Amino acid sequence: METESKPETTYHNIQTFDQKNWISENLSYKKDLGSWAWILHRITGIALIGYLFLHVYSLSPLTEGEVAFNNKMQVFTSPFFMVLEWFLFAFVLFHSLNGIRIVIVDWADGAKFQKQLYKLSWVIGIILFLGMGAIMFAHEIKNLF
Amino acid sequence: MSWVLQRITGLALVVFMIGHYILMHYQPESGHTYGAVLARMQFSWYRIIDLTFITLAMYHGFERHLEYLQRLQT
Numbered sequence: 001m002e003t004e005s006k007p008e009t010t011y012h013n014i015q016t017f018d019q020k021n022w023i024s025e026n027l028s029y030k031k032d033l034g035s036w037a038w039i040l041h042r043i044t045g046i047a048l049i050g051y052l053f054l055h056v057y058s059l060s061p062l063t064e065g066e067v068a069f070n071n072k073m074q075v076f077t078s079p080f081f082m083v084l085e086w087f088l089f090a091f092v093l094f095h096s097l098n099g100i101r102i103v104i105v106d107w108a109d110g111a112k113f114q115k116q117l118y119k120l121s122w123v124i125g126i127i128l129f130l131g132m133g134a135i136m137f138a139h140e141i142k143n144l145f
Numbered sequence: 146m147s148w149v150l151q152r153i154t155g156l157a158l159v160v161f162m163i164g165h166y167i168l169m170h171y172q173p174e175s176g177h178t179y180g181a182v183l184a185r186m187q188f189s190w191y192r193i194i195d196l197t198f199i200t201l202a203m204y205h206g207f208e209r210h211l212e213y214l215q216r217l218q219t
Contacts, residue, residue, distance in 0.1 A: 049206035056199065059182070066179040073177065092162060099155045106152060132166075 033115050041098050044091040051088060086133070093129055097121040147208055154205045161198045 029035070058076050061068040075081070101117045104110035110117055169177075185191050204211075 045206065049202075052199070052202055052206065062179070062182060062186075069179045069182075096155075096159045096162060100159065103152050103156060 033118050037098055037101070037118050040094060041102075044095040047091055048088075048095060051091075089133060090125075090129055093125045094121075097125050147212060151205065151208050154201045158198075158201055158205055161194075161201070165198065 031039075058072060061072045098118070098121055101110070101114070101121050104117060105114050
């Protein structure tokens with residue numbers, strides 16, 4: 001008598017992720033605009049969470065008194081960190097604008113025009129980077145010259 | 146469900162981030178000296194908002210890792 005048995009779920013037949021060649025496989029994958037958006041979103045996201053730790057750490061000498069705080073602040077206002085601040089602003093802009101694009105794609109039927117949205121986010125981002133950057137860092141720019 | 150929270154926290158972080166940037170860079174009155182920072186920290190609302198901001202950012206940043214830990218448990 002034939003017993004109808006459900007086939008057990010096995011994962012042996014699933015093609016395993018090729019760990020040896022994953023770099024070349026990923027690099028050879030043809031990337032469209034959306035792929036680049038995903039890659040840049042991931043890179044900027046990791047960078048921003050790393051920056052968050054540095055940002056909170058920079059306030060930690062508040063518990064060690066004014067001298068320690070001023071010494072730390074002198075490090076964080078050096079030209080090297082000023083340049084990093086501009087990078088940070090660019091990363092924040094890309095991550096938030098592309099994030100808004102992702103929300104539109106998910107919740108406002110934006111998948112139909114996700115490529116246009118990606119290009120639009122770049123245009124808005126560059127305008128905001130130059131415009132808001134000039135306003136917000138007017139003090140720093142003035143100090144440069 | 147977590148992806149929905151990821152979208153919501155992301156949108157909230159955009160709002161927080163705009164406020165943070167305007168407060169810290171646009172207003173000349175909000176100084177970055179030891180006294181100015183400590184004086185700001187005295188306001189409980191400022192601390193509540195700051196803590197919310199950091200908590201949301203940490204959740205938003207480590208959501209993937211939380212998901213991975215949950216998957217390890219089951």
